[in-house]
Amino acid sequence: MAGAASISFPKSLLAAAALVTSVGAASADRKPTDPAPPPPEVPIALLVDLSSGQTLYAREPDRRFMPASITKVMTAFTAFEMIAAGKVSPDQLIQVNDEIWQDWHGVGSTMFLEYRQRVSIDALLHGVTTVSANDGAAALGAGIAGSLDKWVEQMNATARSIGMRDSHFGTPNGWMDEGKTFVTARDLATLAEAMITRHPDLYERYFGHQRLKFNGFEQRNHDPISGVIEGADGLKTGFTNQAGYGFLGSAERDGRRLVMVVAGAPTGRIQRATSRAFIEWGFQAFRGHPLFAKDAIVGEASVQGGSSRSVNLMAVRPIGYDLPAGQTGDVRLTIRYEGPLRAPIAKGEQVAELEIAVEGLRPSRVPLVAADAVDEANLAERLVNGLAGLF
Template structure:
């Protein structure tokens, strides 16, 4: 009979971290989400899962699907596409396309990224749509978003033009930004381009509206948005040193507010947090009890360096806690996942880091089985007994 504790916790760790209370960033935005991409740490959430009008920020989903199509060979960068009357009919920010144009995919992508072209989005959408319509592509966008984990996103068109039910959350937009950065590094530099003078036909619309790109703070994307319904918003990213921050917000009253909040948010994320290496790969964090093994315990170690993001100003202490289902049944294989290190820094989400077996623990021999059985029987009848006698590894 094997004794079993469903959640046995080892708390006497040598690992003690320093951390301090960080006051959450106060933002005028209606909704916001900030994450450190390097460590995956969420730094700020404000109404982050509320489905809101995303305005032109939803063009990022059209871009993602266009990049997928290029990668899969369904589109070619120098391929030229026709412009429909429907695409030409859109107002707002456009490339000023008309039905006599045939435009390369590369120009259309830049037209969406730099110029926020509503018409360019529709040309891409109608090309990739299952039924050749923008609405058909919007349904495809919604389905693909769900597959990617964007649970609060529903699309009615390809470009964010105000429409009932066209919604995204700030968390979903940040997730999408992360996918664009990590999955399409060959295309991502386009998001940092500050100007695109397509065909010289729209001198009033050649500049990227992202207010951070010219500030020399590491900003390199991604997309602004504005409608009367949504207010002013931005999905942004910046890299300083080895760290990258991704953020999104919406609901501000002016371009000036958007620029100020964006710069403040980036400054806060980089200045108030820093990376800390808590333990190295293979460094023993704790031990787990082993049942019927040659050794009574096995070391628990991280499979890779544990690097987390913590507040810069350190005052208090944050203790780690190791949680595992135990005792662990022998045999145990080196590198097998056995436990989690749970960290709870103040004002930051709980962090869970997997721990693995430090070494092999084979099944115990005849002597171990006899002594273990004796111990169990003795414990049941309250007569005392011996424990496993073989050495601890």
């Protein structure tokens, strides 16, 4: 790939370093020896470390399944994107229209919205993320987009924009729709990564809460790990008779952010036990090795046609790598980008990736962003850059 640049680091920094293979669906039993491996009761399971991009465990990660209420994470993320873009505000009021109330009042999980109630986007998001409110998700989508059809179109457009290549949404809340709504574990991990990376403040505000009081009702969150597993803070459970029990979850400890997916569990008990054991196994069976702090400068990339001939590349979150407990090896780091980059470049724009690799093992990648904006070069800057290029 054009613009690839290798980086060397002191041996003291990378002492006793190695990587674990990204495990594919056909090799789910290729995992480190550990006294408590992930329980086998679910047909779909995926565990990813966001700090390294490594897949720590995978079973059928690209198999399509119905996500049920996990769909609401996509609804929340779509709203987060619109809040961040300034298109809507959390304190903006939405009126529950007649159709939404008639279709969703008392249907499944609910936040007990009242007939024609005016309610803030903030309250609706809390209802969606904390008590899985079907009525809240529908009211939120219709209120922002004008109709549920338009909202679902926006959900799918947003999913495509972040690289969810094998998923489709037919509802804002995951209610049964004859299979129109489907996802894969890999796509859900992509969604969780985008949400946590792009909108950390909104993620912290709306996910991981144990209870919700609204309209005189107090309900608890059914998230099986938040408040139980150290560092756990979300995301969302899902259940229908067709889909079984599933969970998209995340936890952070000592700079390591793990995202997990389990799906197709036959009972809620198995889903809860599997989720807790799975995420705990990820922290215990692997050791994290830090490389760069959040906002650290990792390297630079060449720029063409800009006011500067290069731009610094910055880590958007802590970057490290995982090793199976007790194993060692050598790490190679390479910056990858299609280059030279063309100006203009916005500050914070993702323009490159850091590849973390070890000989014989599948490399992983994490995003790097421009540390500063680079404007298009004016005439004088183009002349200077042209002369500099000659030398």
